[in-house]
Amino acid sequence: MAATLIKKDAKNDSLVRLLGVTKMYKQPDNYDIRVLDDINLDIKPGEFIALLGPSGSGKSTLLRIITGLSRPSYGTVLYKNRPIEGPNPRAAMVFQSFALYPWLTVQQNVELGLVAKGTPPEKRRQRAIELIDLIGLGGYEDAFPKELSGGMRQRVGFARALAVDPELLCMDEPFSALDFLTAENLRSELLDLWLESRIPTRAILMVTHGIEEAVYMADRIVILSKNPARVVADFPNLLPFPRNRKSPEFVQMVDQVYKIVTGWDEHEPEIETIASEPQEVDGQEPARPRLKPIPYGHISMLSGLLELVADRGGHDDLYHLGAELFLEVDDLLPVTETAELFHLAEVREGDLFITELGSAFVEKDVNERKAIIREQLKDIPIVRMITRVLSTKANHAMNKEFFTDILEEHFSVNEAERQLMTAINWGRFADLFHYDTDTEQLYLDEDQTSDPVPHSIQDS
Ligand code: ADP
Ligand code: MG
DSSP states (O other), rough: GGGGGGGGOOOOOOEEEEEEEEEEEEEESSSSEEEEEEEEEEEEETTEEEEHHHTTHHHHHHHHHHTTOOOOOOOEEEETTOOOOOTTEEEEOTTTTTOOOTSSSSSHHOOOOOOHOOOHHHHHHHHHHHHHHHTTOOOOOOOGGGSSOOHHHHHHHHHHHHHOOOOOEEEESSTTOOOHHHHHHHHHHHHHHTTOOOOOEEEEEEEEEEEHHHHHHSSSSEEEEESSSSSSEEEEOOOOOSTTTSHHHHHHHHHHHHHHHHHGGGSOOOOGGGGGTGOOOOOOOOOOOOOOOOOOOOOHHHHHHHHHHTTSSSSSEEHHHHHHHHHEEEHHHHHHHHHTTTTTTEEEEEEEEOHHHHHHHHHHOHHHHHHHHHHHHHHHHHHHHHHHHOOOOOTTTTEEHHHHHHHTEEEEEEEHHHHHHHHHHHHHHSSSOETTTTTTTEEEOOHHHSSHHHHHHTOO
């Protein structure tokens, strides 16, 4: 009975339908990266969908395409069975960063959407006041954004989106810039407005990187992969409202989603790495292989995580670990992926198991830890490339920019920077090379030039 509280409109027609939506972005070297690949998705009236995926996977891009702010490179977006040609006036967006105009009052910010719609001034004023009241900001009509707390600003963001009576409400990580309690209040207030039909919105699509948030609010969960984004899971969340985060059913659902989110990349096709490049050259020029990205797991986080798991007897649930370390899955996964890459731990069905090498790592002092990581870095193409370049240069030094340029051949500008900074973090820890943050130089000192990674030099 309680499950029927989930809103479903009688009519089963799609509000939004994505057919084979693919999005490519051009990189500075003119090489196209495929961000979204063949996304098919139906959004039906009555649905509250949470869209989960790693950061940088293309969630915001997908929202912009759905609301008509951006066009797909291939594929079709239908709104009520008609192709959309531009910004969709029946959709509204709430952003993470509030996106308010600082020189306008609360009231004026909320009225903005109605100005665009051509609503007459008096009606506009009336509607804005109603909404400001609805979202709990009555009395603040004439305040400016800078006079408000983050939570109040996001309330204005909601009011502005709701002012246009959107049929489709899109939200891009709307709670993630707020402190815990404020976020929690806003979540349950929005949920009440929605479940009690106090807003005319017919469907909600919320991008989030919080699995708990998704399970708490949404009645359908869609999970995207990365590089490129594809829909890797799409399933209903039928837990009855009001949802209790402590109930066994809730915890089980969160755990299940965690397993899917942490498991999808096992099926990812292997990208060729430059590690396999040198042997098979055989006289002719091989096609330039693409560099395999490394996960952004910093060594301090990695050590912290392994120590915690070791304390727990060698394995623990990823979801518990994330909660304990105050990490969202987006921040936790790069660390667990790094642990796996270095053979220090393994992820199986949502649990992290420490390996023998991982246990040894935890028990050792810092010098021995460095030695373990150094050994593992021999197999990491980006780190090998850096040590190879530094050891073959006469002065054993090179600007960071040189490496960024190389990486930009393989990754987007932001990704290249992130890849390099991660590789530097690893290499410095393992004493493979030094990095001077003031001069932005990577260099080897005397004991490092005496061939720290023998086979990486022979490769060149
Ligand atoms: P998410 O919201 O999941 O974090 P985004 O949709 O913001 O991801 O970005 C997905 C990928 O597309 C990222 O690699 C990002 O760098 C790239 N990207 C986003 N917008 C553009 C753009 N306008 N031009 C080039 N690349 C872009
Ligand atoms: Mg985003």
